[in-house]
Amino acid sequence: NSKGGMTRELFGEVEMRWVDAYFPFTDPSFELEIYFENDWLEVLGCGVVHPDIVQSSGRGEQQGWAFGLGLERLAMVLFSIPDIRLFWSEDPRFHTQFQKGEICTFRPYSKYPPCFKDISFWTTSSFHVNDLNEIVREVAGDLVEKVDLVDTFTHPKSQRVSNCFRISYRSMDRSLTNTEIDQLQNKVRCEIERKLSVELR
Secondary structure (H helix, E strand, C coil): CHHHHHHHHHHCCCCEEEEEEEECCEEEEEEEEEEECCEEEEEEEEEEECHHHHHHCCCCCCCCEEEEECHHHHHHHHHCCCCHHHHHCCCHHHHCCCCCCCCCCCCCCCCCCCEEEEEEEECCCCCCHHHHHHHHHHHHHHHEEEEEEEEEEECCCCCCEEEEEEEEECCCCCCCCHHHHHHHHHHHHHHHHHHHCCEEC
16 A cells, blocks of 8 residues: 555565554554564555544545654664664754764663763873773773863973873763773773883873
8 A cells, every 4th residue: 555655665675464453543553663673664644534523624524534744763774773763852962963964873872870080191202092992992991982172281391292181981781880990990000101101190
């Protein structure tokens, strides 16, 4: 039918099924579901418009059909978004992933809180932030979400430059403890001092 054909145009050759449903303005009512991410996902609802509504609109005994396509469901498939509740999130980690006119794959992020640790040191002429990032990743692995430069200070007499970086630690599947992150941060400090030849503050 036309609804199934439209669904195939949008989602490709996916497994689909019609199920009985309830909507207040149609009877009978149906939903079309597709098999997506190992589960059945509702993509549109439809039904025969209730005769009272048709008559009150001045269409007499005519029969009317109504259907609605869930735009959020379409976006879930196009962008590989696993949970419809993310559309109501105010978390910038969700919104900033998408740009007008571009289709990209959603990058999952943790629901657990971050743990922030700062590190400051006097830099040298050979220092490069990529070297710092590499060391932090080597020590802490996937627990590191990002490394940001938060402050720069130049000594008025010596003209030495000091940078302060904030390391954001976050796990995808659990809350991190301050104790375990302190241990990682100490390892990071030791490796930075040893490999980059900088002076920690």
